[in-house]
Amino acid sequence: MANTDTRADNPGEPGAETVERAGAEADERELGAAGSQLSTSPEESAARRDRAEASAERTGGVPALGVIGWARWFWRQLTSMRVALILLFLLSLGAVPGSLIPQTGVDPVKVEEFRTQHETLAPLYDKLGLFNVYSSVWFSAIYILLFVSLIGCIVPRTWQFVGQLRSRPPAAPRRLTRLPAYTSWRTDAEPERVLAAGRELLGRRRYRAHTTGDAVAAEKGYLREAGNLLFHLALIVLLVAFAAGQLWKSEGGKLIVEGDGFSNTLTQYDDFKSGSLFDSDSLAPFGFSLKDFQATYERTGPQKGTPRTFRATVSYWEGADGKERTKDIEVNKPLEVAGSKVYLLGHGYAPVVTVRDGQGDLAYQGPVAFLPTGDMGFTSVGVIKVPDYRDKNGKKDQLGFQGRFTPTYALDAVRGPHSSFPALDYPVLSLNAFRGSLGVDSGLPQNVYQLDTRKMKQFKDKTGDLFRKALRPGETMTLPDGAGTLSFDGVKPWASFQVSHQPGNGLALGGAVAALAGLAGSLFIQRRRVWVRAVRGADGVTVVEMAGLGRSESPKLPEELADLAADLNSRAPTATLATSTPAAGAPVDETPADEIPADPVDPAEGARA
Numbered sequence: 001m002a003n004t005d006t007r008a009d010n011p012g013e014p015g016a017e018t019v020e021r022a023g024a025e026a027d028e029r030e031l032g033a034a035g036s037q038l039s040t041s042p043e044e045s046a047a048r049r050d051r052a053e054a055s056a057e058r059t060g061g062v063p064a065l066g067v068i069g070w071a072r073w074f075w076r077q078l079t080s081m082r083v084a085l086i087l088l089f090l091l092s093l094g095a096v097p098g099s100l101i102p103q104t105g106v107d108p109v110k111v112e113e114f115r116t117q118h119e120t121l122a123p124l125y126d127k128l129g130l131f132n133v134y135s136s137v138w139f140s141a142i143y144i145l146l147f148v149s150l151i152g153c154i155v156p157r158t159w160q161f162v163g164q165l166r167s168r169p170p171a172a173p174r175r176l177t178r179l180p181a182y183t184s185w186r187t188d189a190e191p192e193r194v195l196a197a198g199r200e201l202l203g204r205r206r207y208r209a210h211t212t213g214d215a216v217a218a219e220k221g222y223l224r225e226a227g228n229l230l231f232h233l234a235l236i237v238l239l240v241a242f243a244a245g246q247l248w249k250s251e252g253g254k255l256i257v258e259g260d261g262f263s264n265t266l267t268q269y270d271d272f273k274s275g276s277l278f279d280s281d282s283l284a285p286f287g288f289s290l291k292d293f294q295a296t297y298e299r300t301g302p303q304k305g306t307p308r309t310f311r312a313t314v315s316y317w318e319g320a321d322g323k324e325r326t327k328d329i330e331v332n333k334p335l336e337v338a339g340s341k342v343y344l345l346g347h348g349y350a351p352v353v354t355v356r357d358g359q360g361d362l363a364y365q366g367p368v369a370f371l372p373t374g375d376m377g378f379t380s381v382g383v384i385k386v387p388d389y390r391d392k393n394g395k396k397d398q399l400g401f402q403g404r405f406t407p408t409y410a411l412d413a414v415r416g417p418h419s420s421f422p423a424l425d426y427p428v429l430s431l432n433a434f435r436g437s438l439g440v441d442s443g444l445p446q447n448v449y450q451l452d453t454r455k456m457k458q459f460k461d462k463t464g465d466l467f468r469k470a471l472r473p474g475e476t477m478t479l480p481d482g483a484g485t486l487s488f489d490g491v492k493p494w495a496s497f498q499v500s501h502q503p504g505n506g507l508a509l510g511g512a513v514a515a516l517a518g519l520a521g522s523l524f525i526q527r528r529r530v531w532v533r534a535v536r537g538a539d540g541v542t543v544v545e546m547a548g549l550g551r552s553e554s555p556k557l558p559e560e561l562a563d564l565a566a567d568l569n570s571r572a573p574t575a576t577l578a579t580s581t582p583a584a585g586a587p588v589d590e591t592p593a594d595e596i597p598a599d600p601v602d603p604a605e606g607a608r609a
Contacts, residue, residue: 075152078145078148078149078152079149079152079153079156080153081153083149084146084149084150084153087142087145087146087149088146088235090142091139091142091143091146094133094138094139094142095133095134097130097133098133098134098139101114101125101130101131101133102114102131103131103132103133103134104131104132105132105134105135105273106273111131134246143239143243146239147236147239150232150235150236150239151236153232154229154232154233154236157225157228157229157232158229161222161225161226161229164222164225165222168208168210168212168217169208169209169210169217169218169219169529170217170529171212171213171215171217172212172213172215172217172531172533172547173531173547176531176533176545176546176547177545177547179531179547179548179549180548180549180550180557180558181547181548181549181557181558181561182545182546182547182548182561183545183546183547183561183562183565184543184544184545184546185544185565185569185574186537186541186542186543186544186574186575187541187542187544187569187572187573187574187575188541188542188573188575189542189571189572189573190542191214191534191535191536191542192534193572194532194534194542194544194568194571194572195211195214195215195216195532195534197568197571197572198216198532198534198546198568199211199216199218199532201564201567201568201571202216202218202530202532202564205220205564206220207219207220207530208220208222214533214534214535215531215532215533215534216531216532216533217529217531218529218530218531218532219527219528219529219530220527220528220529220530221525221526221527221528222527223521223525224521224522224525224526224527224551225522225527226518226521227517227518227519227520227521227522227525228518228521228522229518230514230515230517230518230521231514231515231518231519231522232518233514233518234511234512234514234515234518235511235515237507237508237510237511237514238508238511238512238515240504240507240511241504241505241507241508241511242504242508243504244503244504244507245275245502245503245504245505245508246275247275247276247277247278248275248277248278248503248504249274249275249278249500249501249502249503249504250272250273250274250275250278250283250499250500250501251272251273251274251498251499251500251501252269252270252271252272252273252498252499253269253270253271253272253345253496253497253498253499254268254269254270254496254497254499255270255369255494255495255496255497256289256290256494256495256496256497257290257350257367257369257492257493257494258290258291258292258293258350258492258493258494258495259289259290259291259492260289260290261287261288261289261290262287262288262289262497263286263287264283264284264285264286264287264338264340264499265283266280266283269499284318284337284338284339284340284501285318285319285320285338286316286317286318286319286322286337286338286340287316287317288314288315288316288317288335288337288342289314289315289316290312290313290314290494290495291313291314291315291326292312292313293310293311293312293313293347293493293494293495294309294310294311294313295307295309295310295311295347295422295423295493296308296309297421297422297423299421304421305376305377305421305422307422309330310330310331310344310347311328311329311330312328312329312330312344312347312495312497313326313327313328313329314326314327314328314329314335314342315327316335316337316342318337318338329342329343329344329497330344331344339501339503340499340500340501341499341500341501341502342497342498342499342500343497343498343500344495344496344497345496345497345498346372346495346496347493347494347495347496348369348370348371348372348378348380348493348494348496349369349370349378349380349405349407349424349427349491349492349493349494350367350368350369350370350491350492350493350494351367351368351370351382351405351427351429351488351490351491352366352367352368352488352489352490352491352492353365353366353367353368353384353429353486353487353488353489354486354487354489355384355386355389355399355484355485355486355487356484356485356486357389357390357391357483357484358390358391358392358393358394358482358483358484359390359392359394361390363386363388363389363390363399363484364384364386364388367492367494368382368383368384369382369449369494370382370404370405371449375418375419376422377406377407377408377410377418377419377420377421377422378407378419378422379404379405379406379418379419380404380405380406380407381403381404381405382403382405382449383400383401383402383403383448383449383450383451384400384401384402384431384486385398385399385400385438385440385448385451386398386399386400386401387438387440387441389484391483391484392481392482392483397435397436398435398436398437398438398440398456399433399434399435399483399484400433400434400435400436400438400451400453400456401431401432401433401434401451401486402431402432402434402451402453403429403430403431403432403468404417404429404430405427405428405429405430405491406418406419406426406427406428406430407419407421407422407423407424407425407426407427408420408421408422408423408424408425408426408427409426409427409428417430417470424491427472427473427491428470428471428472429470429471429472429488430468430469430470430471431468431469431470431471431477431486432458432459432466432467432468433458433459433467433468433469433477433479433483433486434451434453434456434457434458434459435456435457435459435483436453436455436456436457437455437456438451438452438456439452439454439455459479459480459481459483460480461480462480467479467480471486471488472488473488473489473490473491474487474488474489475487475488476488526550526551526556526557527550527551528548528549528550528551528557528560529548529549529550530546530547530548530561530564531545531546531547531548532544532545532546532568533545533546534572541575542572542575544568544572546561546564546565546568547561548560548561
């Protein structure tokens with residue numbers, strides 16, 4: 001009588017397909033457990049997914065979230081890596097107009113010039129906040145959302161990572177052959193000896209290992225997740241450093257003539273801007289004086305007039321009783337003092353003049369800085385204001401001089417008077433003279449480099465032409481009608497400096513270094529697990545299995561497993577067929593002796609991806 005399977009007719013007994021399916025599901029669960037927690041990325045629980053699917057079925061495919069559900073969904077989206085990358089991209093994109101469009105907090109003069117030149121775009125830029133990008137509502141919103149997103153991403157990952165460090169690697173799956181890297185061999189060594197050797201080997205290779213049942217479970221590469229967390233934490237540090245730099249920063253400019261000095265007080269600056277939380281009383285007590293300024297230029301060839309070196313020699317001190325020190329400041333080589341940096345920005349010339357009034361008394365004496373116009377020859381323009389002046393009758397009045405200084409004077413029909421070389425080869429000072437009200441007594445701020453001639457009259461010579469004079473060093477100009485004299489005594493160089501205090505720079509540097517270190521760790525360190533199983537076979541010979549699993553497919557995992565297997569095989573060598581004794585009742589291998597391989601297969605060759 002033929003054998004028939006009655007399990008299909010009996011619903012109380014499981015069929016072969018059911019048993020096979022249950023076994024497959026058990027294997028999948030074991031593999032899932034073996035690969036669980038290889039990263040700290042948040043995973044949605046099965047129970048939560050089941051509830052969401054059931055809710056979707058009840059509402060015709062659309063989940064009924066409710067207020068709490070929507071809040072949870074929004075928070076999950078905000079703290080996801082995808083949204084964090086999008087916000088980081090938007091933050092970088094939002095900084096572009098801050099670099100291309102003049103900013104009110106940086107250079108309000110350029111902003112006004114832009115408004116004048118672009119009457120159509122300026123109102124639109126005002127509405128979008130493009131003249132104040134870094135303090136605008138939309139930029140602040142992106143900044144705060146990114147900050148919250150990173151914190152919401154780091155906190156749960158950190159707790160999960162701490163939990164992983166405190167836990168042990170998961171037990172070995174039942175079928176190690178299903179893992180991506182696997183090898184095995186047979187040995188005469190006892191299973192306990194193999195497991196002990198395997199655990200000692202893995203521990204020596206800096207694996208966290210422990211014995212569970214008939215296998216050793218080990219894990220390595222925790223620095224990958226530590227690097228990932230460090231990278232995200234470093235981004236938060238960079239955001240905090242950027243905020244600190246914007247809120248507490250201070251930056252000011254100062255033009256100093258050779259021989260003059262500067263003290264770090266608010267009234268000493270020519271221009272000054274700071275963050276919203278900066279306190280002027282917190283300015284560090286330090287100062288410096290310009291002892292010497294040297295500039296050299298190319299004198300021949302196609303690059304004639306090109307600057308070669310700029311060097312400002314200063315003596316500086318820190319604190320009220322600080323010791324005076326000497327330092328050379330060059331371009332991109334600032335002076336660092338009291339937490340601030342002093343940069344060399346530019347230079348020029350200051351003609352030294354002496355003005356005497358109509359009664360021969362000294363009315364003004366000293367250098368006056370002239371500003372370069374931007375040509376290669378360093379042609380400069382400037383004004384001289386003499387508010388304390390008396391005419392020949394002793395009546396109080398004011399004088400103003402407006403003119404051009406040329407370091408190397410030249411004259412041609414096209415350009416007129418100009419400078420042909422930036423060095424002081426043939427200096428000439430050309431001036432126009434005015435008398436009247438300078439406007440300095442009005443109480444309104446004035447530009448010291450501009451002359452307001454609306455309430456002034458220009459001197460005229462005896463022929464009725466406008467009075468002007470070109471002077472060489474040592475020459476004197478006599479004003480008409482006995483109004484006084486002006487002597488051109490010489491030339492002194494001046495240098496402009498920027499004093500910058502950025503409290504977040506050190507923090508930003510540390511954050512950037514930490515971000516690079518964390519990124520390198522997360523990219524080049526692989527999180528992987530290795531299992532070693534040793535069980536005695538039916539023939540009395542120990543069967544050794546080794547398998548590995550990584551977070552991502554990597555060719556290095558099989559190579560590492562092969563190296564571990566070769567090391568362990570040297571301690572538990574492969575058994576030969578001649579020494580393998582069958583267990584009682586086991587079938588005897590009748591393979592001819594000439595077909596038995598002389599050398600067993602190297603277990604390293606069996607590791608496969």
